[in-house]
Amino acid sequence: MADRAFQVARLPGFNTIAIMVFVMLYLPIGLLVLFSFNAGPSVAIWEGFSLQWYPKAWGNEQVRDATIRSLIIASSAALISTTLATMAALGTTRRKRSPGQTMIYVMINQPLMVPEIVTAVALLIFFASIKVATGYQGLGYLIAAHSAFCIPFAYLPIRARLEGMDLTLETAAADLYATPWQTFRHVTLPLLMPGIIAGMMLAFITSLDDVVISLFVKSAGQETLPTYMLGQIRRNITVEVNAISTLLLGLTVIMLTVFFLLTRKQD
Amino acid sequence: MNVNSQPDIRSEAIAVDVDRVSKIFGGEPPVTALDDVSVAIRQNEFFTLLGPSGCGKTTLLRLIAGFEPPTSGSLRLGGRDISRLPPNKRPINTVFQNYALFPHMSVAANIAFGLQMLGKPKAEVRDTVDEMLKLVQMEALKNRRTSEISGGQQQRVALARALAPHPEVLLLDEPLSALDYKLRKEMQIELKRLQGETGITFIFVTHDQEEALTMSDRIAVMNAGKILQVGPPREIYNRPVNRFVADFIGETNFLTGTAQGDAVRISSGHMIAVPLDGRTGDVTLTVRPEQVRLCPVDQDGALHAEISDLVYFGTDTHCHLALKDGTQIVARLQSLPTGEVGYMRGQAVGLRFEPGAVQVVGA
Numbered sequence: 001m002a003d004r005a006f007q008v009a010r011l012p013g014f015n016t017i018a019i020m021v022f023v024m025l026y027l028p029i030g031l032l033v034l035f036s037f038n039a040g041p042s043v044a045i046w047e048g049f050s051l052q053w054y055p056k057a058w059g060n061e062q063v064r065d066a067t068i069r070s071l072i073i074a075s076s077a078a079l080i081s082t083t084l085a086t087m088a089a090l091g092t093t094r095r096k097r098s099p100g101q102t103m104i105y106v107m108i109n110q111p112l113m114v115p116e117i118v119t120a121v122a123l124l125i126f127f128a129s130i131k132v133a134t135g136y137q138g139l140g141y142l143i144a145a146h147s148a149f150c151i152p153f154a155y156l157p158i159r160a161r162l163e164g165m166d167l168t169l170e171t172a173a174a175d176l177y178a179t180p181w182q183t184f185r186h187v188t189l190p191l192l193m194p195g196i197i198a199g200m201m202l203a204f205i206t207s208l209d210d211v212v213i214s215l216f217v218k219s220a221g222q223e224t225l226p227t228y229m230l231g232q233i234r235r236n237i238t239v240e241v242n243a244i245s246t247l248l249l250g251l252t253v254i255m256l257t258v259f260f261l262l263t264r265k266q267d
Numbered sequence: 268m269n270v271n272s273q274p275d276i277r278s279e280a281i282a283v284d285v286d287r288v289s290k291i292f293g294g295e296p297p298v299t300a301l302d303d304v305s306v307a308i309r310q311n312e313f314f315t316l317l318g319p320s321g322c323g324k325t326t327l328l329r330l331i332a333g334f335e336p337p338t339s340g341s342l343r344l345g346g347r348d349i350s351r352l353p354p355n356k357r358p359i360n361t362v363f364q365n366y367a368l369f370p371h372m373s374v375a376a377n378i379a380f381g382l383q384m385l386g387k388p389k390a391e392v393r394d395t396v397d398e399m400l401k402l403v404q405m406e407a408l409k410n411r412r413t414s415e416i417s418g419g420q421q422q423r424v425a426l427a428r429a430l431a432p433h434p435e436v437l438l439l440d441e442p443l444s445a446l447d448y449k450l451r452k453e454m455q456i457e458l459k460r461l462q463g464e465t466g467i468t469f470i471f472v473t474h475d476q477e478e479a480l481t482m483s484d485r486i487a488v489m490n491a492g493k494i495l496q497v498g499p500p501r502e503i504y505n506r507p508v509n510r511f512v513a514d515f516i517g518e519t520n521f522l523t524g525t526a527q528g529d530a531v532r533i534s535s536g537h538m539i540a541v542p543l544d545g546r547t548g549d550v551t552l553t554v555r556p557e558q559v560r561l562c563p564v565d566q567d568g569a570l571h572a573e574i575s576d577l578v579y580f581g582t583d584t585h586c587h588l589a590l591k592d593g594t595q596i597v598a599r600l601q602s603l604p605t606g607e608v609g610y611m612r613g614q615a616v617g618l619r620f621e622p623g624a625v626q627v628v629g630a
Contacts (some may be wrong), residue, residue: 027560168363172363173369173384176432177355182384186380187369225563229393
């Protein structure tokens with residue numbers, strides 16, 4: 001009588017609710033993508049199909065600057081945070097459980113717990129005093145801030161992968177004359193790769209669409225793509241923003257697909 | 268009494284010398300996994316560590332491999348102290364219980380791993396890998412991923428990988444326990460063949476006494492962190508030093524009694540003649556079921572018993588006998604072509620023991 005078991009899918013109204021949730025999730029995004037192909041200048045009134053907003057957006061020097069800046073920050077932050085997260089994951093899983101373990105997890109995942117606005121204000125004040133002391137105004141502040149809040153996003157998939165890994169594989173490598181470094185290089189790292197790639201992509205995307213911390217930390221003239229879009233929308237809503245959003249969405253979908261294909265081959 | 272001190276051990280070359288090794292795992296409370304263990308494993312022998320789970324056999328293996336340091340005592344390999352060497356510096360390889368094959372590498376790459384880490388030239392690595400693939404009959408699957416081959420095939424790859432660097436000693440940690448019965452029988456013969464062909468010392472860990480008896484040159488029986496007896500399979504089976512060894516290896520009967528001169532008066536009142544080696548007082552005797560014979564009740568010197576049960580096992584039938592004080596004895600009788608043994612439950616019979624079959628195993 002296994003079919004007597006409780007099944008959510010059999011409850012009345014399940015299908016209706018499920019469909020509504022999907023509509024709520026995807027309808028606005030669908031409309032945004034649709035209107036990026038609008039021939040007219042409105043984000044609400046359809047006037048025919050056109051690709052004109054894409055070259056227009058790219059022709060805008062401010063958009064181009066912001067895009068390049070965003071990509072530099074996101075790549076640097078993804079690289080730095082993933083490296084640190086990998087070390088943190090190795091450090092927290094490859095040791096005997098200790099009473100302070102939970103505390104360490106909480107501290108590593110701090111950006112997930114602390115409200116973003118608090119971190120933003122704290123960084124603003126902290127960086128302001130460094131700016132005064134050193135006179136440095138560059139992108140370093142944004143990269144440092146993004147690296148910091150991206151760490152938990154990179155850390156979680158890497159740690160999950162490490163915890164699922166069979167430790168006897170490393171013992172076997174040592175038994176077969178591999179030094180600790182060779183064991184890491186030839187066994188641990190290749191097996192960890194899907195986790196590292198997943199972590200890096202999550203960090204990249206998280207950094208790419210951050211608004212709050214970027215707004216507080218950036219110096220004058222350091223618009224990132226999201227802060228630029230926010231500024232635009234405050235003045236007047238243009239289809240240019242739809243086009244940029246669609247491209248960002250496309251980038252995310254491509255990255256997720258690549259990741260999916262990569263990990264499927266691995267396992 | 269202890270067969271450890273046989274003189275011929277010293278005359279043969281020793282591969283691994285375990286000298287008064289103890290291993291205590293910290294924690295609350297600390298666990299003594301090995302308690303002052305000494306054993307000398309000869310070169311080119313198939314040596315088995317046999318015991319129930321938790322007896323310390325795997326810990327001893329891990330100490331020899333270098334995965335754990337001993338708490339005290341020393342380990343020597345060919346006379347050289349290796350107690351403090353890391354595993355990658357010991358010319359010893361292991362076949363793991365779960366095989367531990369590298370899932371991101373092909374069969375051939377797994378076998379090549381040890382040789383590559385030793386920095387062998389490419390041509391030599393390739394030749395040795397081919398030779399190993401042939402040895403374990405896996406040539407056809409060399410480019411497969413290890414996740415795409417069966418358990419028995421993984422077992423062969425694990426063996427080939429551990430043998431490829433031609434270690435001085437091969438450690439095998441219950442490698443057959445995950446295989447089904449038929450495959451296990453095949454691999455037992457295979458392992459024995461490989462050991463003969465390669466001339467490498469094998470140290471084999473198992474809790475399966477039948478496996479130990481079939482394959483080993485010598486067996487060390489372990490319990491509670493100690494080695495109780497070391498010797499060839501026949502000696503372990505027929506001359507157990509104590510009750511635990513007698514009970515753990517095969518099936519056996521125990522009889523309690525009191526020493527009286529050259530014989531023992533057992534609880535049922537019967538006198539049984541056994542070599543007592545000067546023992547007095549209460550003793551325990553052991554006799555294997557296949558050494559117990561049934562005979563007519565009135566035969567001279569026969570013990571009187573009644574058949575309480577007959578259990579059919581295929582090739583033989585276990586005949587459960589009760590002496591007049593209730594002491595239970597099992598006799599193993601060969602089944603007749605009809606499947607019967609010619610006796611019935613409740614029948615009064617005589618029983619006797621084969622000469623030399625009864626052993627004293629202590630109080």
